Structure formats: C-alpha cells, structure tokens
Amino acid sequence: MNMRTETQIEEALKDKSMAQNETHPLKMRGEKVCVYYGEKQALYDVDLDVRENQVMALIGPSGCGKSTFLRCLNRMNDTIDICRVAGKITLDNEDIYDKAVDVVELRARVGMVFQKPNPFPKSIRENIAYGPKIHGLARSKADLDEIVVTSLQKAGLFEEVKDRLDEPGTGLSGGQQQRLCIARAIAVSPEVILMDEPCSALDPIATAKVEELIDELKENYTIVIVTHSMQQAARVSQRTAMFHLGVLVEEGPTDKMFTNPDDKRTQDYITGRFG
Amino acid sequence: MLVFWVFVSILIVAAAGYFLGRTRALSSAGGDIRQLHSVPGYHGTNVFLFTAVPSLLVMAIWLLVQPLAVQNAVTSMIPADAVPAGSSMSIIMADVQRVADGLDTAIQAGAMTEEQASSLDAASTDVRERLAKVGVALAGDVRPEVLKAAQRYRALTATGSLSLAIVSVVLALGGFVMAWRQIAPRFRARNTVEAFVKGLLIAAASIAILTTVGIVLSLIFNTIEFFGLYPATDFFFGLTWVPSFGGGSELGILPLLWGTLYISFIALAVAVPIGLMAAIYLSEYASPMVRNFAKPLLEVLAGIPTIVYGLFALLTVGPLLLSVFGDNTVGWMQAGTAVMTAGLVMGIMLIPFVSSLSDDIINAVPQAMRDGSLGLGATHSETIKQVVLPAALPGIVGAILLAASRAIGETMIVVLGAGAAARLSLNPFDAMTTVTAKIVSQLTGDADFASPEALVAFALGMTLFVITLGLNILALYIVRKYREQYE
Structure with a gap:
C-alpha cells in the first residue's frame, strides 16, 4: 500500500463520528477462545468484545483466524467435524457453547452472510420467507408477505426486484444476490449479523451499495464483518480487531487503529508491508 | 494358417x-x-x-x-x-x-492329399464314407453338385x-x-503419431455407435417383418397373450406391458424411498468412517448377478410372502411366484442404483447452500428437506428414471419370481409376467424364425427399447437441466 491509500483511509475516518464505545452495551464476548482443526490450533486465547449497534471489523492476513473466530460466534464451526472450540463465548452474558443452548435458536439470533452470495435456487420471495417460515415468525400469509417486503426494503433491494419476486434468486446479479442474502438474514430478525467478506465477490459499485447498507443496518443490529479491504474496514466499522497467526494482535476504535496503532504488526499490515 | x-x-x-x-x-x-x-x-x-x-x-x-x-x-x-x-x-x-x-480335416489327418481332395468325384467315390473315416460325420450322401x-x-x-x-x-x-x-x-513424427492416436480413438467410438445402429436396425427389420405377418393393432391393443406354435396365436402386448409396469412400479416403490434415504444418511449424516465403510458395502448389492436375486425371490421371498398372505391367512396369494415377490426383490436390487446416483448428486449441491440455510437457524433435516433436496431434485429424478429403465429391462428376477402367466390383474399377489420374460420364452427352444410367434420377440424388444430409450432421454434431459443451475 502507498501514501495515496493512506490518505484515502484518513479521509474516510474524518467523516466518521467518533465512536463512543463505552456508551454501547456489551453484546457478545469471547474469553480465551481457542479453536483447533484436528491437531492444528487455529486460534490462541482470543479475548474480544462486540458492542451493540456497532460494526466490528476483523482484519488480518489470510489464514490468520478471523473467519474462524467469526464462525465461532454462531457456532457454524459445529458443521465441521474436526473442529473443536475451547474457551467461552457469550451472547447477552449467556454462554453459547453451553449444553443447554439450542444451536438452531442461537443461529436465528446471530445470523450470517457469507463470502460468496449463496441464494437458494428458489424464488426471491421464498428465499426471504425461508427463515421466517421455519421459525414460525409469521401468523398469516399476509404477515409473511409483509416480512418479505420490509426485509427487502431494509436491504435496499425492494425497488429493484419488486416486479419479479417470484423469479429465481439465482437470476439476480452478484451484488443483488448478496443483498438478497442480507435481506434473508434480516428476515429472521437477528440481533447480531456476521458477515464473512461479504464484498469480496462483488464489483466496486455493488460493494459501495452493500457498505452503505451495513452502515444503515447498525442502527438496528450488531454487526461483525471480516474484510480484506482496509478501506472497507475504515469506511464501515467503529471498532477494528487485528488478527495475525491465530492471535488477536490489537483491538480498538477504528480511527485509532488506522492512524495510531499500538502494535507494530498492525502498523505494518495496514500500511501494506505484509499480508 | x-x-x-x-x-x-x-x-x-x-x-x-x-x-x-x-x-x-x-x-x-x-x-x-x-x-x-x-x-x-x-x-x-x-x-x-x-x-x-x-x-x-x-x-x-x-x-x-x-x-x-x-x-x-x-x-x-x-x-x-x-x-x-x-x-x-x-x-x-x-x-x-x-x-x-x-x-480340410481329411487333408490334415493325412487321409487324402491336396490333389485328391480337389479331384474327388462324387460318382466314383463315396465321399461320405471317406470323410467318416477321419471323423467328419455328414447327414446324408454327398451329391455331385454339392461336392463340386x-x-x-x-x-x-x-x-x-x-x-x-x-x-x-x-x-x-x-x-x-x-x-x-x-x-x-x-x-514431425510426433504429429503423425498424434493423428494415428486420434484415428484409433475415433474408430473405437464408431464401433460402439455402429453396433448400436446395427442392433436397432436388426430390431426394426424383424419388427417390420412381424407386422407383415401379424396386424399391428392386434399386437398393441390385444388383451390376450396366447402364443401357439401351431398357428392361430393371440399376441397382444398389453398383458405383458401391464406386468412389466406393475412389477417396475413395485420395485421403484421399494427402491426409491429406501435408496434416497440411504443416500441422504450417507452424504449428510454419516461420519466419514461410517461412510467409507457403508458406501462400498451398499454398492456390493449392485454387483450381485440378477440370477442370484432371482433365486432369492424364488426360495426366500416367495415362500415368506406366501406364509403371510397365503391361503392359511388372508388367502390373497396362491403361489410363491407373484408380482409382489418379483417387485420386492427387484426393488432391493435397485437400491444401490438410486442411492449411489443420488448420493453423488446430493454431494454436488454446493456446501454454500447448506451453510446459508444452517446460518439462518434451520435444523439439519429442514436444510435437507427444503434446500438440499429441491436443489438436487432434477438429478434425483434422473437417477430414478435410470433405475426405472433398469427395472423395465430386468429378466431373471421376473422369470424366477413372477411366474409365466400373462394376465391382466390388479392383485399384486397374482402371478404375472413381463415383456422381457416372454421374449426369452418365445426364442428359446426350436423356434422357426419365420413364424410370427418367434418374430413377435423382436416387436416386443423394439417396444421395450423405445420405452427405455424414452426414459433415458428424459433422464438425460432432466440431469442436463439440473447442471445448468449452478453455472
């Protein structure tokens, strides 16, 4: 990275209101989180707090464990046979790895949007209605239609697709598909939305739309986003956590992280010396 | 030599x-x-x-x-x-x-020389006797023109x-x-060799295709010959199947076709649910260890010769069904050979077809689909039922149609398990027979290939061929449509 991009980052930060982190209550907390894939340890004693109605960006070079940590937050790692999680992760002060926790319910509260848009091969309407239907969130068909419309509106997609709600979701463009996936996640009314590099498969215009959307969504939801783009982290997040080799290097307000990081590794990474 | x-x-x-x-x-x-x-x-x-x-x-x-x-x-x-x-x-x-x-044999045995053989005269020599000496038996005396x-x-x-x-x-x-x-x-020897290799591969492909064409043509010509001797309407719409080599046969295909479809239907009713659920278990729930162990084991079923399944039907399933539904209890079943016997056993035979193909198709559904559904808080079985199976459905339908063509073409299990009576009945415990089994019985024995009773086998074969071809084309069409979905 060079001087020009650094200036861009600074500009992006200037626009942002200073995040008053302490006024936001704690939503999720990881304590001494260790993750193993078989014999290999992928995360080492990660302590990280996620606060309500904020966007937390997880950055770091490939293979640093940021996606692994993200997937621990709604126990998506359970679907990988060889994966083992140690430590404690809480949602509203409840341990989500407790035996009494229903993982299905947890995932309804902590939704997820993936790297590659993955709409189901169903119609746009059914894509959105899928979650509310399985969780029984709608009392009637009209109720369900209402959820579909509001979810699409919140995801900023409604105007583009309102005339073709019954056409397959796979027929949309990449950026529209990703916003459809976000709408699908919103439809279940989650408290936290996890996003795993949601813009890596999108072009800059679609990326800008999704980023704008993330910024709006933080009014109602808590968002954790993994990103490879430093500018994106700077643009959308209030707090940033830097991972390296499975270790949480540093965590702090985004503006501080990008202007005056404590750790040399963070400094090197955001200025492009490695990663 | x-x-x-x-x-x-x-x-x-x-x-x-x-x-x-x-x-x-x-x-x-x-x-x-x-x-x-x-x-x-x-x-x-x-x-x-x-x-x-x-x-x-x-x-x-x-x-x-x-x-x-x-x-x-x-x-x-x-x-x-x-x-x-x-x-x-x-x-x-x-x-x-x-x-x-x-x-030739005589010359090889040293009984006559090459000149003798070519100058033999039927009038002066008893050719039959001379050949008999070297072990060549002829049916009658050799006439002069034949010897010449x-x-x-x-x-x-x-x-x-x-x-x-x-x-x-x-x-x-x-x-x-x-x-x-x-x-x-x-x-450029390399390029020449390349051309030869290409030619070789084309030749191999053409042999396969030309053989198919040859088989189809021979079916078609014999079928046409049959329809010259026997009216097509009687064949396609006749309700009775009474072949008699003395003449005056009634060769209606409908009882046979009914038997074929009935047995295939029962077979699919057994194979599709079991095979599909086995495939879902193996691809979605089983741990890698169980999967590595169970999948080959299930596929062993596909390697069992159908005659063995036939024996199983005749000796085990038939008597078992008879003891449950026979005269001693409800009295629906008169003998061990029945549509149900053959259908059940054929269903077992088809399980690995359905499960193996469906397993591949279910595995081909991208993991992203499952993640998307699980990430919304759906349970595993909800994900399978509402996302994975609908996405895999066209492929699964293709697999089922392929299994159906297998069932329609199956012979040995029917011969041993379903009996030989051509009959139109709704009772699944009655003996019936299928097109394939009748083709066998029309062509075995001393059949005169010019009679409609023998030639009907080709018409039957042609009908079956058209049906299975139609099913296969439908299956391929559906599978191809499915492929486009993720591209």
Missing part, C-alpha cells in the same frame, strides 16, 4: 521397424537428440504404425468380405432346380460348407487367402519403406 503367420510376421516386421526407426532417427541427427523435431521413440512408433496399421486394416476388411464373396460365387454354381422341395438354398450352402470343412461346390469353395478360399497374404505383406513392406525414408531430423 497362412493368414495367421502373415499376421505374426507383419507384427514382427513392425516391431523391428520401431527399433530400427528409433536408431535411424537418432543417427540422422548425429546422435544429438536435441536436433530432432520429435524424440526418437516417436520416429520408431511412426515406422511401426505405417507398417502395421494399413496392412492389418486391409487384412481385417478382407477377412470380413472374403467369405461373403466366396459364398456368392459358389451359390451361383448350384442350379435352382437342385434345391429339393422343403429345403432351401441356405441349407444346401450349409452342406457345402460342411463338406469343404470335412475335406465344396471343391470350388475350397479353391476360392485358398486363392483368397494367398492373395490376402501377398497384398498385406506388400502393404506392410511399402509402409515400412515409406516411413523409413521419411525419417529426418525435422520430420
């Missing part, structure tokens, strides 16, 4: 050509392999191919054509009035063939073989010399 030795020597020359060509290529470049366009092995292979391929190709075609040509020439020698009543030209020709073979024809047959065959030997040796040597002279550092 001559032809065999020519064949062997061509191969030897070609093999020698390989080594010589390699050496010559290397020496043409002054021993420096980098000066050659193609590595020496390609030059060697080039010589081998030019020596062997054209001559062996001509040999193969010649060997196919020669008997026909000789047959034609000899047939014209036998006057039409020499054919006795009740016999036919083909029977006479078979006699000619036998006598000619007998003469046989001698002519031998003479023509001998000339043919000799010319074949000469032609193929000349071709082989010509190819050798031509390829030999081509060898030069800049000669």
Whole structure:
C-alpha cells in the first residue's frame, strides 16, 4: 500500500463520528477462545468484545483466524467435524457453547452472510420467507408477505426486484444476490449479523451499495464483518480487531487503529508491508 | 494358417521397424537428440504404425468380405432346380460348407492329399464314407453338385487367402519403406503419431455407435417383418397373450406391458424411498468412517448377478410372502411366484442404483447452500428437506428414471419370481409376467424364425427399447437441466 491509500483511509475516518464505545452495551464476548482443526490450533486465547449497534471489523492476513473466530460466534464451526472450540463465548452474558443452548435458536439470533452470495435456487420471495417460515415468525400469509417486503426494503433491494419476486434468486446479479442474502438474514430478525467478506465477490459499485447498507443496518443490529479491504474496514466499522497467526494482535476504535496503532504488526499490515 | 503367420510376421516386421526407426532417427541427427523435431521413440512408433496399421486394416476388411464373396460365387454354381422341395438354398450352402470343412480335416489327418481332395468325384467315390473315416460325420450322401461346390469353395478360399497374404505383406513392406525414408531430423513424427492416436480413438467410438445402429436396425427389420405377418393393432391393443406354435396365436402386448409396469412400479416403490434415504444418511449424516465403510458395502448389492436375486425371490421371498398372505391367512396369494415377490426383490436390487446416483448428486449441491440455510437457524433435516433436496431434485429424478429403465429391462428376477402367466390383474399377489420374460420364452427352444410367434420377440424388444430409450432421454434431459443451475 502507498501514501495515496493512506490518505484515502484518513479521509474516510474524518467523516466518521467518533465512536463512543463505552456508551454501547456489551453484546457478545469471547474469553480465551481457542479453536483447533484436528491437531492444528487455529486460534490462541482470543479475548474480544462486540458492542451493540456497532460494526466490528476483523482484519488480518489470510489464514490468520478471523473467519474462524467469526464462525465461532454462531457456532457454524459445529458443521465441521474436526473442529473443536475451547474457551467461552457469550451472547447477552449467556454462554453459547453451553449444553443447554439450542444451536438452531442461537443461529436465528446471530445470523450470517457469507463470502460468496449463496441464494437458494428458489424464488426471491421464498428465499426471504425461508427463515421466517421455519421459525414460525409469521401468523398469516399476509404477515409473511409483509416480512418479505420490509426485509427487502431494509436491504435496499425492494425497488429493484419488486416486479419479479417470484423469479429465481439465482437470476439476480452478484451484488443483488448478496443483498438478497442480507435481506434473508434480516428476515429472521437477528440481533447480531456476521458477515464473512461479504464484498469480496462483488464489483466496486455493488460493494459501495452493500457498505452503505451495513452502515444503515447498525442502527438496528450488531454487526461483525471480516474484510480484506482496509478501506472497507475504515469506511464501515467503529471498532477494528487485528488478527495475525491465530492471535488477536490489537483491538480498538477504528480511527485509532488506522492512524495510531499500538502494535507494530498492525502498523505494518495496514500500511501494506505484509499480508 | 497362412493368414495367421502373415499376421505374426507383419507384427514382427513392425516391431523391428520401431527399433530400427528409433536408431535411424537418432543417427540422422548425429546422435544429438536435441536436433530432432520429435524424440526418437516417436520416429520408431511412426515406422511401426505405417507398417502395421494399413496392412492389418486391409487384412481385417478382407477377412470380413472374403467369405461373403466366396459364398456368392459358389451359390451361383448350384442350379435352382437342385434345391429339393422343403429345403432351401441356405441349407444346401450349409452342406457345402460342411463338406469343404470335412475335406480340410481329411487333408490334415493325412487321409487324402491336396490333389485328391480337389479331384474327388462324387460318382466314383463315396465321399461320405471317406470323410467318416477321419471323423467328419455328414447327414446324408454327398451329391455331385454339392461336392463340386465344396471343391470350388475350397479353391476360392485358398486363392483368397494367398492373395490376402501377398497384398498385406506388400502393404506392410511399402509402409515400412515409406516411413523409413521419411525419417529426418525435422520430420514431425510426433504429429503423425498424434493423428494415428486420434484415428484409433475415433474408430473405437464408431464401433460402439455402429453396433448400436446395427442392433436397432436388426430390431426394426424383424419388427417390420412381424407386422407383415401379424396386424399391428392386434399386437398393441390385444388383451390376450396366447402364443401357439401351431398357428392361430393371440399376441397382444398389453398383458405383458401391464406386468412389466406393475412389477417396475413395485420395485421403484421399494427402491426409491429406501435408496434416497440411504443416500441422504450417507452424504449428510454419516461420519466419514461410517461412510467409507457403508458406501462400498451398499454398492456390493449392485454387483450381485440378477440370477442370484432371482433365486432369492424364488426360495426366500416367495415362500415368506406366501406364509403371510397365503391361503392359511388372508388367502390373497396362491403361489410363491407373484408380482409382489418379483417387485420386492427387484426393488432391493435397485437400491444401490438410486442411492449411489443420488448420493453423488446430493454431494454436488454446493456446501454454500447448506451453510446459508444452517446460518439462518434451520435444523439439519429442514436444510435437507427444503434446500438440499429441491436443489438436487432434477438429478434425483434422473437417477430414478435410470433405475426405472433398469427395472423395465430386468429378466431373471421376473422369470424366477413372477411366474409365466400373462394376465391382466390388479392383485399384486397374482402371478404375472413381463415383456422381457416372454421374449426369452418365445426364442428359446426350436423356434422357426419365420413364424410370427418367434418374430413377435423382436416387436416386443423394439417396444421395450423405445420405452427405455424414452426414459433415458428424459433422464438425460432432466440431469442436463439440473447442471445448468449452478453455472
């Protein structure tokens, strides 16, 4: 990275209101989180707090464990046979790895949007209605239609697709598909939305739309986003956590992280010396 | 014999050509392999191919054509009035063939010389007796024109073989010399070999396709012949199947078709749910260890010969069903052979088809689909039911249709498990039979291939072929449509 991009980052930060982190209550907390894939340890004693109605960006070079940590937050790692999680992760002060926790319910509260848009091969309407239907969130068909419309509106997609709600979701463009996936996640009314590099498969215009959307969504939801783009982290997040080799290097307000990081590794990474 | 030795020597020359060509290529470049366009092995292979391929190709075609040509020439020698009543030209020709073979055997056994064999005269010698001495038994006395024809047959065959030997040796040597002279550092032997390989692959593909065409054509011609003897409407819409070789048969396909469809339906009703659920368990729930163990085990079922399934139906399933539904209890079933028996066993046979194909298709559904659903808080089975299966459905339908064509074409299980009575009945515990089983029974035994009772087998076969072809095309169409979904 060079001087020009650094200036861009600074500009992006200037626009942002200073995040008053302490006024936001704690939503999720990881304590001494260790993750193993078989014999290999992928995360080492990660302590990280996620606060309500904020966007937390997880950055770091490939293979640093940021996606692994993200997937621990709604126990998506359970679907990988060889994966083992140690430590404690809480949602509203409840341990989500407790035996009494229903993982299905947890995932309804902590939704997820993936790297590659993955709409189901169903119609746009059914894509959105899928979650509310399985969780029984709608009392009637009209109720369900209402959820579909509001979810699409919140995801900023409604105007583009309102005339073709019954056409397959796979027929949309990449950026529209990703916003459809976000709408699908919103439809279940989650408290936290996890996003795993949601813009890596999108072009800059679609990326800008999704980023704008993330910024709006933080009014109602808590968002954790993994990103490879430093500018994106700077643009959308209030707090940033830097991972390296499975270790949480540093965590702090985004503006501080990008202007005056404590750790040399963070400094090197955001200025492009490695990663 | 001559032809065999020519064949062997061509191969030897070609093999020698390989080594010589390699050496010559290397020496043409002054021993420096980098000066050659193609590595020496390609030059060697080039010589081998030019020596062997054209001559062996001509040999193969010649060997196919020669008997026909000789047959034609000899047939014209036998006057039409020499054919006795009740016999036919083909029977006479078979006699000619036998006598000619007998003469060959006699010469080999040393009972007569080559000149004696060609100068034998039916009037002065008892050919039958002389051949009997060397162990060649003939049905009746050899008539003069047959002996003449046989001698002519031998003479023509001998000339043919000799010319074949000469032609193929000349071709082989010509190819050798031509390829030999081509060898030069800049000669693109590699490209020539490439062209040969391509030709070989095309030939292999054409053989498969041409055979299919041949089979279909023979079916079609015999079917047309059948419909010349028996009205098509009676065949397609007749409700009774009573073949009698004495004439006056009723050959309606409907009872057979009904049996086929009924048994296939029961088989699919067994195989589809079990196979599909087994596939879902194996691909979605089973741990890798269980999967690695259970999948091959399930596929062993596909390797069991169908006759073994037939025995299983006859000896185990039939009696078992009879004890449950027989006269002692509800009285629905009169004998062990029934639609239900054959259907159940055939269903078991089809389980691995359905499960193996569906398993592959379910695995082909991208993990992203499952993640998307699980990430919304759906349970595993909700994900399978609402996302994975709908996404895999076209492929699964394709798998089921393939299994259906297997069921429709199945014979042994039906012969042993379902009985032989052609009947239109709704009771699944009645004995019925299928198209395939009847094809077997129409063609086994001393069938006269000119009678409608035998020819009906081809019409039955053609009908089945059209049905399974239609199912396969439908299956392929659906599978192809499915493929487009993720692209």
